[in-house]
Amino acid sequence: MIDVNVNLSRWPFRRLVGDEPAELVAGLRKRDVTQAWTGTFDGIFHKDISRANARLAEDCRRYGSNLLIPFGSINPKLPDWQEDLRRCHEEHKMPGIRLHPNYHGYDLKDRAFSDVLHLSAARRLVVQVAVCMEDERTQHPLMRVAPVDLSPLPDILKSEPGTRLMVLNSDHVHNLEQVQKILSAGDVYFDVSMVEGVGGVARLAQKISTKRVLFGSNYPLFYFESAMLKVRESEFADKERQAVLEENARRLLGA
Amino acid sequence: MFGRRTFFKYLYGSLSLATVRAAWLSSGNLMAQKPPLIWDVHFHLTSWPGETPEDRMKEVVKVLDRMGIDRVMLSLGYPLLENPSPEQLRAENDQVLRAIKYAPDRAYGFVYLNPNYVQASLDEFNRCVRDGPMVGVKLWVARRCNAPELDPIVERAAAMKAPILQHTWLKVSGNGPGESTPYDIMELAGRHPGVAFICGHTGGDWELGIRVIRSAKNVFAEIAGSHPTSGFVEMAVRELGPERIIYGSDAFGRSIASQLGKVMGADIPESARRLILSENLSRVLTPILRAKGYRA
Numbered sequence: 335m336i337d338v339n340v341n342l343s344r345w346p347f348r349r350l351v352g353d354e355p356a357e358l359v360a361g362l363r364k365r366d367v368t369q370a371w372t373g374t375f376d377g378i379f380h381k382d383i384s385r386a387n388a389r390l391a392e393d394c395r396r397y398g399s400n401l402l403i404p405f406g407s408i409n410p411k412l413p414d415w416q417e418d419l420r421r422c423h424e425e426h427k428m429p430g431i432r433l434h435p436n437y438h439g440y441d442l443k444d445r446a447f448s449d450v451l452h453l454s455a456a457r458r459l460v461v462q463v464a465v466c467m468e469d470e471r472t473q474h475p476l477m478r479v480a481p482v483d484l485s486p487l488p489d490i491l492k493s494e495p496g497t498r499l500m501v502l503n504s505d506h507v508h509n510l511e512q513v514q515k516i517l518s519a520g521d522v523y524f525d526v527s528m529v530e531g532v533g534g535v536a537r538l539a540q541k542i543s544t545k546r547v548l549f550g551s552n553y554p555l556f557y558f559e560s561a562m563l564k565v566r567e568s569e570f571a572d573k574e575r576q577a578v579l580e581e582n583a584r585r586l587l588g589a
Numbered sequence: 590m591f592g593r594r595t596f597f598k599y600l601y602g603s604l605s606l607a608t609v610r611a612a613w614l615s616s617g618n619l620m621a622q623k624p625p626l627i628w629d630v631h632f633h634l635t636s637w638p639g640e641t642p643e644d645r646m647k648e649v650v651k652v653l654d655r656m657g658i659d660r661v662m663l664s665l666g667y668p669l670l671e672n673p674s675p676e677q678l679r680a681e682n683d684q685v686l687r688a689i690k691y692a693p694d695r696a697y698g699f700v701y702l703n704p705n706y707v708q709a710s711l712d713e714f715n716r717c718v719r720d721g722p723m724v725g726v727k728l729w730v731a732r733r734c735n736a737p738e739l740d741p742i743v744e745r746a747a748a749m750k751a752p753i754l755q756h757t758w759l760k761v762s763g764n765g766p767g768e769s770t771p772y773d774i775m776e777l778a779g780r781h782p783g784v785a786f787i788c789g790h791t792g793g794d795w796e797l798g799i800r801v802i803r804s805a806k807n808v809f810a811e812i813a814g815s816h817p818t819s820g821f822v823e824m825a826v827r828e829l830g831p832e833r834i835i836y837g838s839d840a841f842g843r844s845i846a847s848q849l850g851k852v853m854g855a856d857i858p859e860s861a862r863r864l865i866l867s868e869n870l871s872r873v874l875t876p877i878l879r880a881k882g883y884r885a
Binding site: 350471532533557559563569 | 758794795796816817818845854856
């Protein structure tokens with residue numbers, strides 16, 4: 335099983351079971367995860383993102399070699415972010431990056447976003463965009479961050495044709511029309527971590543194709559079992575389940 | 590032998606619940622490993638496919654079987670009405686009555702009442718609970734539950750030992766005008782210490798909600814309807830004790846899976862998990878179930 339949405343380090347507002355690297359790796363192995371695409375909470379909040387990414391790569395190697403695949407954070411509002419992208423790719427050998435536009439203060443219409451997509455496509459990096467991290471209604475009163483508005487995506491993707499994009503942490507089921515527009519514009523994938531409603535993952539897959547839905551848990555911020563049980567709730571055929579749990583992610587990374 | 594690997598095979602979907610139960614039952618330590626009974630206190634007919642309550646309940650049962658849920662507490666009909674008139678209340682409750690009649694071994698009913706219409710609510714309680722098959726009360730967002738208009742409704746519920754499931758939230762952006770908070774339920778629970786109140790969603794912002802209700806022994810934390818954020822159930826067990834936590838999903842709007850995962854994934858003793866998944870609710874409902882001649 336491949337989990338495309340895991341994070342290392344500390345969530346600033348509470349300690350989590352699994353927020354120590356060794357504990358996280360043990361938790362993933364116990365749940366039969368064979369590969370985890372791993373970002374870092376530090377990449378959301380730290381200005382010295384170069385160090386956060388280096389630490390991520392180091393922890394993935396030290397604690398979860400062959401299990402944790404690092405996805406560094408890029409903040410295109412930081413000076414010389416292009417060097418961070420280069421290091422992620424060339425020095426840390428990361429296959430992809432993770433973006434948090436809302437926490438980093440830009441929207442998808444911002445030129446910076448297109449620039450990240452452009453340079454990432456040139457390096458064949460997968461780009462993950464996290465729509466949100468937690469329920470907007472329960473955020474810390476001094477850290478209220480609205481979810482990323484995905485509506486500009488179709489136009490942007492048309493102008494960046496080499497992009498391989500994955501949308502994390504979004505309840506797509508409530509806006510399937512928008513999801514279809516996004517899909518028709520480019521090579522885009524969605525994870526299941528925040529998909530809600532009974533059988534929501536199956537409804538998403540029916541609407542957009544099982545090939546575009548990937549297993550992501552948002553562990554350890556979320557209970558891993560919630561994502562796992564969603565797959566069960568959706569009653570996929572064995573082949574479809576295997577695609578969501580593993581094959582789609584393997585194909586995307588191998589492409 | 591049932592083990593962790595069997596459980597994960599079940600989660601994957603390659604094993605049926607029946608197979609997992611059989612494995613559990615055939616394992617060496619029956620008492621320790623018997624699969625937990627799961628009762629869901631927060632379940633709606635809204636948005637399920639089907640024209641009639643019976644059609645919808647048929648779909649509900651399919652999913653309950655798939656997810657290993659033994660019984661649900663149904664409340665509200667369709668469409669969702671925040672401030673229903675007396676006529677609308679009757680229509681909504683009629684839908685639930687039809688649904689539970691269709692699958693009496695899989696669902697109990699909680700009568701939907703509106704404190705803005707006190708007499709109509711009392712009449713509806715009599716029709717559906719005192720003289721009917723329902724076993725609890727559901728209050729939503731028509732009026733904040735600290736209002737004195739709630740008192741006669743609560744007194745009527747107390748007479749039948751029917752628990753009250755009250756929606757609560759603590760939104761950082763501000764609640765709706767009739768939307769209760771855990772503080773409101775604490776006021777109401779203080780006026781009626783003998784009644785079991787189920788604090789729906791534990792205020793959503795559970796790190797606050799748990800603290801708010803901590804001192805009231807007659808208020809239960811219900812875990813439905815929020816993101817499956819790690820730590821919710823562990824904190825509730827630590828601060829309230831496992832006897833005061835009740836599993837619910839808020840399906841259809843919420844995935845049963847995402848909510849059940851909060852309990853299945855929590856780092857708590859198995860005994861606590863069983864209490865949360867059904868034993869606490871069963872204990873709360875036992876007096877009214879016995880009074881109605883149901884098997885408690």
